[in-house]
Amino acid sequence: MTPLLRATALRKHFPIRKGLLLRETGRVRAVDGVSLEVRQGETLGLVGESGCGKSTLGRTLVRLYEPTDGSLEYKGEDLLAMRGERLRSMRRHIQMIFQDPFASLDPRMTVGQILAEPFKVHGACPPGERQDRARMLLDKVGLKSSYLNRYPHEFSGGQRQRISIARAMALNPELVVADEPVSALDVSIQAQILNLLKDLQQEFRLTYVFISHDLSVVDHFCDRVAVMYLGRVIETAPKDELFASPKHPYTQALIDAIPRVGAGKRKMKAALSGEVPSPIAPPAGCHFHPRCPRRHDGCERDFPRLVDVGGGHRVACNLYEESAAVAQPRSQPIPGLGART
Amino acid sequence: MSEVVVSVRNLQTTFHTRVGPVRAVDGISYDIGKGRTLGIVGESGCGKSVASYSLMRLIEPPGEITGGEVLLHGEDVLGLPDAQMESYRGSRMAMIFQEPMTALNPVLTIGYQMDEQIMRHTGLARKASRERAVEMLEMVGIPSPRERYESYPHQLSGGMRQRAMIAMALSCEPEFLIADEPTTALDVTIQGQILELIQGLQERLHMSVQFITHDLGVISEISDDVLVMYAGTACERAPTQALIDGPRHPYTVALLESIPRLGQRASRLPAIGGMVPSLYELPAGCPFQNRCPRVTDECRAARPSMRALAPGHEVACFNPVTA
Numbered sequence: 095m096t097p098l099l100r101a102t103a104l105r106k107h108f109p110i111r112k113g114l115l116l117r118e119t120g121r122v123r124a125v126d127g128v129s130l131e132v133r134q135g136e137t138l139g140l141v142g143e144s145g146c147g148k149s150t151l152g153r154t155l156v157r158l159y160e161p162t163d164g165s166l167e168y169k170g171e172d173l174l175a176m177r178g179e180r181l182r183s184m185r186r187h188i189q190m191i192f193q194d195p196f197a198s199l200d201p202r203m204t205v206g207q208i209l210a211e212p213f214k215v216h217g218a219c220p221p222g223e224r225q226d227r228a229r230m231l232l233d234k235v236g237l238k239s240s241y242l243n244r245y246p247h248e249f250s251g252g253q254r255q256r257i258s259i260a261r262a263m264a265l266n267p268e269l270v271v272a273d274e275p276v277s278a279l280d281v282s283i284q285a286q287i288l289n290l291l292k293d294l295q296q297e298f299r300l301t302y303v304f305i306s307h308d309l310s311v312v313d314h315f316c317d318r319v320a321v322m323y324l325g326r327v328i329e330t331a332p333k334d335e336l337f338a339s340p341k342h343p344y345t346q347a348l349i350d351a352i353p354r355v356g357a358g359k360r361k362m363k364a365a366l367s368g369e370v371p372s373p374i375a376p377p378a379g380c381h382f383h384p385r386c387p388r389r390h391d392g393c394e395r396d397f398p399r400l401v402d403v404g405g406g407h408r409v410a411c412n413l414y415e416e417s418a419a420v421a422q423p424r425s426q427p428i429p430g431l432g433a434r435t
Numbered sequence: 436m437s438e439v440v441v442s443v444r445n446l447q448t449t450f451h452t453r454v455g456p457v458r459a460v461d462g463i464s465y466d467i468g469k470g471r472t473l474g475i476v477g478e479s480g481c482g483k484s485v486a487s488y489s490l491m492r493l494i495e496p497p498g499e500i501t502g503g504e505v506l507l508h509g510e511d512v513l514g515l516p517d518a519q520m521e522s523y524r525g526s527r528m529a530m531i532f533q534e535p536m537t538a539l540n541p542v543l544t545i546g547y548q549m550d551e552q553i554m555r556h557t558g559l560a561r562k563a564s565r566e567r568a569v570e571m572l573e574m575v576g577i578p579s580p581r582e583r584y585e586s587y588p589h590q591l592s593g594g595m596r597q598r599a600m601i602a603m604a605l606s607c608e609p610e611f612l613i614a615d616e617p618t619t620a621l622d623v624t625i626q627g628q629i630l631e632l633i634q635g636l637q638e639r640l641h642m643s644v645q646f647i648t649h650d651l652g653v654i655s656e657i658s659d660d661v662l663v664m665y666a667g668t669a670c671e672r673a674p675t676q677a678l679i680d681g682p683r684h685p686y687t688v689a690l691l692e693s694i695p696r697l698g699q700r701a702s703r704l705p706a707i708g709g710m711v712p713s714l715y716e717l718p719a720g721c722p723f724q725n726r727c728p729r730v731t732d733e734c735r736a737a738r739p740s741m742r743a744l745a746p747g748h749e750v751a752c753f754n755p756v757t758a
Contacts, residue, residue: 143622144593250710280478281649285693285706292703307622310652314695314704337698351627353652355696356679360656364628369594 096170097131098269098301099155104128104164106147106154110374123373124150126325127164129400132269137295137302139316139333141309141348145370147325152271152305156188157181168269186216189262193274195254199246205232205257206242212264231260235290252283256290263294271303276311288315309352313337318406321345324373324381327400331407341409343388380412388413437468440508440643441490441611447502448482448489457714459485461667462503464741465660467611470637472644474658474675476651476690480711482667483647487613490645491530492520507611526556529604533616535596538603539588545572545599546584549606556607571602575632594625598632605636612637613645618653630657651694655679660747663687666711666722669741673748683744683755686723721752729754 106125109118124147132138132155140148153159155166157173166173168184176184192198199208209228213219219227229239235256246254255275262270272291276284288311294300306312312319313333320330321342329342340346347365368385371377377384383393390412398410448460460482467473475483489500492512504511507527512520532538540548549568553559559567565584572580575598588596597617604612614633618626634657637644646658654661654675661678663671663686671684682688692705709726718724721734733753741749745758 143624252710280711281651282478282690282693282707283710285695285704286708288695289703289706309623310695310697313697314699314701347624349697351623352697353626353630353650353656355651355655355691355694357656358676359659361631361634364624364631366624367628369592369625370622 095134098134098169099132099173099303100130100167101155102129102165102167104151104154104166105162106150106159107162120374123325123376125154125161126373126376128322128325128327130320130327130330132301132303133318135299135301136317137304137315139312139319140303140305140322141307141312141319142322143307143348143370145324145373146322147373148305148307148322149273151322152190152273152303155303156190156269156271157185158190182216186218186265187268189265189267189270191255191258191262191270191272191275193277195251195258195278196246198258199254201246204243204245208246208257209242209261209264212261216265218265227264228260231264232257234263234294235260236286250283251279252286255279255287259287259290259294263298266298267300269301269303271305273305274307275304277306277308284311291315309337309349321348324370324376326381326410328382328411329407329409330400331409332405335405335407341403341407341414342382342411343386343413344382347387380410437470439466440469441467441645442506442509443486443490443503444506445503446486446489446505447500448485448494449499449501451497451499452715454715458667458717459498459714460489463662463664463669464503465662465669465672467643467645467660469610469643470641471660472637472646472658474654474661475645475647475664476649476654476661477664478649478711480666480714481664483664484615486664487530487615487645487647490613491524491528493530522556525552525604525609526607527609528611528613529607529609530613530615531597531600531604531617533619535593535600536588538600539596541588543587544584545586545588545591545603549584549603552603553606567606568602571606572599574636575599575602575605576628577602594621594628597621597625597629601629601632601636605640605642608640609642610640611643611645613647615647616649617646619648619650626653633657651679651691663690666717667714668722668738669749669751670723671748671750671752672741673745677745677748681758683748683750683758684723684752685727685729685754685756688756689726729756 104125105127108122110120112119128151142148154161206228209231210224213224232239237256276287304316316333318332319336320327323344329345340349350365366385379394379396380398383389393412396412398412398415400408400410401414402408403414444464445462446460447462450457450459477483488494490505494500505513546568550564553564553567569580569584572583577583577598618629648654658675661675662669665686671687682691689707693707707726720736720738724730724734739751739753741751743749
């Protein structure tokens with residue numbers, strides 16, 4: 095089956111320009127060769143730490159950023175070749191929700207104007223009916239329709255996020271890219287918004303790309319997960335598989351580092367030392383090798399490909415590269431890694 | 436319980452606003468023993484940060500500490516003359532923040548700022564103070580501490596800045612440390628590093644720690660006791676494991692249910708309906724009444740005060756959930 099969205103070798107580099115002539119002195123390799131599929135009706139989680147490129151990838155997938163290189167297909171059609179009217183009509187099907195509900199709503203527009211804007215831009219609904227549609231949208235996201243004439247500052251963070259969601263739903267999209275939609279919210283509100291997104295997904299058969307740094311939320315919300323590190327996807331698998339048996343040492347460390355409720359007080363042991371290197375000059379070979387507890391000769395030289403280890407589980411790590419067929423790591427696991435102390 | 440280092444009694448902090456006084460912290464009490472960690476958890480606006488600032492006497496007008504006592508080894512720091520309080524800050528009690536740039540001066544080097552504090556509190560000369568500062572930077576795991584001593588805050592990454600701030604806060608070996616969401620802005624692997632660091636230093640210096648966070652996972656892993664706050668009041672206090680295993684206040688129960696947990700399979704999260712009430716228009720009675728599934732007329736009429744249900748386990752609720 096053709097996936098809803100397919101990215102192949104997608105790159106997004108940001109040039110760093112210096113001096114009077116604005117010569118390019120370097121590049122931030124925010125997304126550096128990502129291939130992935132988003133299937134109809136699923137929720138794909140994109141996870142990783144700050145600077146791993148997950149937000150840039152999200153924005154590139156909806157063509158808010160023009161990719162530097164690579165291809166993007168929507169239902170088998172070349173999304174990057176679309177221009178003018180064709181692109182505009184395509185944009186109706188792909189929407190985005192942002193992290194900061196304080197920054198993503200125009201403070202000088204009323205809720206009614208914010209929600210009528212998509213109809214106006216796309217000429218989707220006669221002007222006379224727009225307010226009614228806006229009321230229906232508010233109702234769908236659990237807000238009173240009497241809020242239409244209020245301004246964003248009159249709402250709490252959770253309510254604003256509901257307004258952003260309503261705006262994204264206005265044109266009946268097929269794909270919604272949600273960039274950390276609950277990260278700025280308190281836990282009790284976070285649960286409300288996650289439930290709302292689930293309900294809307296069921297009612298409108300939405301496909302989500304869900305970007306988050308919070309693995310517990312991703313584990314709850316997503317069907318499949320792609321883990322990113324320094325601009326690349328280093329592991330992707332169905333959620334249960336990924337959390338039950340993470341293969342990449344980075345994913346293992348990431349999962350190990352999540353504080354768990356009810357695990358009891360423990361002596362903290364950092365899962366990883368060091369920090370994410372700069373995406374301007376990423377380490378050669380496997381980007382993760384300077385922090386990797388299982389690196390061996392060759393990791394600083396060989397750039398690992400994403401190889402299938404079975405069951406839709408793909409990992410980019412030299413431990414699995416040669417023996418992909420048998421899905422066994424080349425060396426024995428280091429005791430203690432991935433285990434809780 | 437071990438020797439009590441900090442004892443907060445009925446602390447009350449009020450902000451005098453145009454619309455009238457707002458009780459950001461309304462009568463909370465707790466003790467922290469030597470070498471123990473108390474976690475304070477709650478959502479935005481529950482007063483957990485204001486409580487911490489109050490302990491350090493860092494509340495500025497229109498805010499004011501309007502009642503209660505903060506006893507450090509039995510001595511009420513709220514009654515100390517300003518000059519003496521200043522000498523306590525940094526040397527006996529210290530605080531670290533979520534955003535290190537709120538504590539670091541951007542135009543002075545890390546070393547200069549550390550020296551300033553060390554020389555003031557210990558009376559060491561500059562040379563000795565410099566040695567001490569470099570030693571601290573090394574102790575918090577900053578690579579090449581001698582170079583970093585000369586760095587400005589902006590030259591460090593977020594995680595390193597957090598370490599530098601911790602080094603500064605602990606340079607005079609305070610007996611009481613307040614950590615206000617110190618890992619919230621950090622990535623999860625860096626968070627692990629910082630938590631490990633704080634724990635290690637706590638053991639080494641036998642510090643008592645008050646750790647504020649909204650993350651129940653972090654609370655559960657690093658604290659001995661937990662205080663849950665809601666709308667300026669304390670609603671439950673208990674040893675951590677007892678609270679996680681058998682929460683008694685309906686808010687704590689709901690809070691624990693509403694967080695997604697790794698490996699837990701449910702299609703929907705039991706969310707808490709509604710929102711935290713505004714401190715401007717708190718209802719009479721229990722502040723949680725409008726979201727509480729167990730609410731009765733009694734809750735609307737009077738505010739429940741803390742009472743012990745089990746040794747060390749206190750709840751402010753008329754109809755606590757049965758254990």
